[in-house]
Amino acid sequence: MPLGDAVRVAEPELVDVVVVGLGVGGEEVAGRLAEAGLSVVGVERDLVGGECPYWGCIPSKMMIRAANALAEARRVDGLAGTAQVQPDWAPVARRIREEATDTWDDTVAVRRFTDRGGRFVRGSGRIDGPGRVRVGDQVFQARHGIVLGTGTRPSVPPIDGLADTPYWTNHQAIEVERLPASLLVLGGGAIGLELAQVFARFGVRVTVVEALDRVLAVEEPEASEVAAAALRADGVEIHTGVRAERVEHDGSRFTLRGDGGAEFTADQLLVVTGRRAHLEELGLDTVGLDAEQRFLSVDDRLQVTDGIWAVGDVTGEGAFTHIAMYQAAIVIADVLARARLAAAGPDASGTASVVGGAMGASSSLAASGSSGSAGSVPRADYRALPRVTFTDPEVGAVGLTERQARDRGINVQIGYTKLGSSTRGWIHQVGDEGFIKLIADADQGVLIGATSVGPSGGEVLSALVVAVHAAVPISQLRHMIYAYPTFHRAIEDALRNLR
Ligand SMILES: Cc1cc2nc3c(=O)[nH]c(=O)nc-3n(C[C@H](O)[C@H](O)[C@H](O)COP(=O)(O)OP(=O)(O)OC[C@H]3O[C@@H](n4cnc5c(N)ncnc54)[C@H](O)[C@@H]3O)c2cc1C
Numbered sequence: 001m002p003l004g005d006a007v008r009v010a011e012p013e014l015v016d017v018v019v020v021g022l023g024v025g026g027e028e029v030a031g032r033l034a035e036a037g038l039s040v041v042g043v044e045r046d047l048v049g050g051e052c053p054y055w056g057c058i059p060s061k062m063m064i065r066a067a068n069a070l071a072e073a074r075r076v077d078g079l080a081g082t083a084q085v086q087p088d089w090a091p092v093a094r095r096i097r098e099e100a101t102d103t104w105d106d107t108v109a110v111r112r113f114t115d116r117g118g119r120f121v122r123g124s125g126r127i128d129g130p131g132r133v134r135v136g137d138q139v140f141q142a143r144h145g146i147v148l149g150t151g152t153r154p155s156v157p158p159i160d161g162l163a164d165t166p167y168w169t170n171h172q173a174i175e176v177e178r179l180p181a182s183l184l185v186l187g188g189g190a191i192g193l194e195l196a197q198v199f200a201r202f203g204v205r206v207t208v209v210e211a212l213d214r215v216l217a218v219e220e221p222e223a224s225e226v227a228a229a230a231l232r233a234d235g236v237e238i239h240t241g242v243r244a245e246r247v248e249h250d251g252s253r254f255t256l257r258g259d260g261g262a263e264f265t266a267d268q269l270l271v272v273t274g275r276r277a278h279l280e281e282l283g284l285d286t287v288g289l290d291a292e293q294r295f296l297s298v299d300d301r302l303q304v305t306d307g308i309w310a311v312g313d314v315t316g317e318g319a320f321t322h323i324a325m326y327q328a329a330i331v332i333a334d335v336l337a338r339a340r341l342a343a344a345g346p347d348a349s350g351t352a353s354v355v356g357g358a359m360g361a362s363s364s365l366a367a368s369g370s371s372g373s374a375g376s377v378p379r380a381d382y383r384a385l386p387r388v389t390f391t392d393p394e395v396g397a398v399g400l401t402e403r404q405a406r407d408r409g410i411n412v413q414i415g416y417t418k419l420g421s422s423t424r425g426w427i428h429q430v431g432d433e434g435f436i437k438l439i440a441d442a443d444q445g446v447l448i449g450a451t452s453v454g455p456s457g458g459e460v461l462s463a464l465v466v467a468v469h470a471a472v473p474i475s476q477l478r479h480m481i482y483a484y485p486t487f488h489r490a491i492e493d494a495l496r497n498l499r
Helices: 024-035 051-055 057-074 090-100 107-115 170-175 190-201 221-233 321-344 348-355 357-367 402-407 423-428 457-469 474-478 490-496
Strands: 013-020 040-044 119-122 125-127 132-135 138-148 182-186 205-209 237-239 244-249 254-258 263-266 268-271 303-305 308-310 386-389 394-399 412-418 435-441 446-454
Touching: 013 024, 013 125, 024 040, 024 107, 024 138, 024 321, 040 132, 051 057, 051 170, 057 090, 057 170, 057 190, 107 119, 138 321, 170 190, 170 268, 182 190, 182 254, 182 263, 190 205, 190 221, 190 386, 205 263, 221 237, 221 394, 221 435, 221 446, 254 268, 308 321, 386 457, 394 457, 402 412, 402 435, 402 446, 412 490, 435 457, 435 490, 446 457, 446 474, 457 490, 474 490
Parallel strands: 013 040, 013 138, 040 119, 138 308, 182 205, 182 268, 205 237
Antiparallel strands: 125 132, 132 138, 244 254, 254 263, 303 308, 386 394, 394 446, 412 435, 435 446
16 A cells, blocks of 8 residues: 555444345345335345346246246147147246346345335445445444345355366356257255256256265155156156266366266256255354354344344244245344344434434334334244245145154154045146155144155145145045045045054
C-alpha cells in the first residue's frame, strides 16, 4: 500500500436482517420478512432462486417429463397399436433454457425480491463478527439477525486424476445442448438415477458406477431393486460395489478405473456423489462457531446460535426444496417474533426509527393476531419427511425405513404388497412395477414409515405422509374408504398384510 493511503474501513449500515444466500430457503425468508416491513438485505453471489430452478428440481423434472413421454410412447406396442419414437433433445434443452431458466439469468427473480421490498446485494456474504455481514467492501449490521441459506455444492470425491478432467456435475448435465453418445454416471443416488434414466431414454449409452452395494442406498432395499431393474430395462448398465480409484481423460474419452480391476470408458463423465456445505467460507469463527462441521447444526427453531438462523440444505436436515420451504416458515415466524419483542422493548422506539421497518413488522404481526412471543413459533419436526426419487417408476418414501426402525429397537411390523397385484396395477399392465411397504410401530399402533414405488409413487405417498405425520391409528387407516381402482388403493392391501 502506498504510504499515506488510509485503510478503508466501511462504516456498517444498520438494517434489520441480512439473509446470505437467496436460494429456495433464503429467498423465501428474505422476501417474506421484507413484505412484513423489516429492512432486509438479501445477498446472493450467483443466481437468485438457487439450485432448484436453474440446475435442480425444475429443469431435471422437465427432462424427466420428456423422457417419460418417450417411455410411454414405447409402451404403445401391445397395448394400443404401434408407435415409432424418434427422440430429440432440442425441445428439452430449449424448454430448460427459455422456460425454466431464462438462459440462466435471474433478472426476473431479483425483481421478484426487490418488488417485495427487499434490498438486493450481489456478492459473497461472510459473517464479520456478531450481527455483521461483509459483502466486498460493504458491511451490514443486522439488528435482529442473520439468516444463512447458503445451500450446498456438488461434493466431488478426491479420486486420482479426476480434478484435471472436464467432468460434469449436475450443472453441465442440465445445461447440455447436445447429448454425448455415452455417459458414465458416478453415483447411484437419487440425482444420479434420475439423470441416468433420462439420458438413456434419449439414446445415450449410460453406465452407473456406485461404491455401495446397491443404488438408492438410503431407501428400502426393495426400492433399490425395482429402480435398478427399471433402469436396466432402459439399457442402463449398473455396477454396484465399485469404488472409483482413478479417472483419465485423453482429450475425447473418459476412463474410470475402479477397485478390483474394473474399467469403464465413455464420452462424458457425470459426478453425482452427494452435496457439501461450504461452511469455511462463512466467517463462522468470527462468532465463535465451528466451521469444521459438515452442516450447520440448528435447533428446532433453526437457530444456529442467538441471532443466527440457517435454512435449507446447509442445515443437513434433508436436501429438498420442501425442507427449505418448511424451515423458512419457521425462521420467518421466529425472526418476526424477535422483531416484535424488540419493538416492544424499552428502547424500541429509538432503534425502530433508525431502521424504519421494525415497527411496520410489529404492526403487521399485530394485525395478523400473532402474540409475537417465541412460544408461538412452530418447531421443526422431521418425523414425516417425504422424499421422492423421480425415476420411472417413482420411489416415494416417508419417515423411517425398516432398518432404521429396527435399529431404534422399535417393535416393528411390516406390510408389503406389489402394485401389480392391485386392480389398478393389473389394468395398467406394462410399467406397473412397484410396491407399497409400510413400517408400523406395533406398540403404538401407528405407521412410522412407508415406501410407495410405482408409476405415481410420489403422489400415492401423500396419503402415507398424512398417516405418519398425524400418527393416524392403523385401526382407522384400515377402516377408511380407498377409491377404486386407484394405485393408492394398494395401501389397503399393505395394511391388511401388516405383521
Ligand atoms: C439435479 C437436482 C435435482 C433436484 N431435484 C429435487 C426435487 O425434485 N425435489 C426437491 O425437493 N429437491 C430437489 N433438489 C434439491 C434442491 O434443489 C435443494 O434442496 C434446494 O435448492 C435447496 O435450497 P437452498 O435454499 O437450501 O440452497 P440452494 O438452492 O443451493 O441456494 C443456496 C444459494 O446460496 C448462494 N450462496 C452460497 N454461499 C453464498 C455466500 N457466501 N454469499 C452469497 N450467496 C451464497 C448460492 O449461490 C445459492 O444460490 C435437487 C437438486 C439437484 C442438484
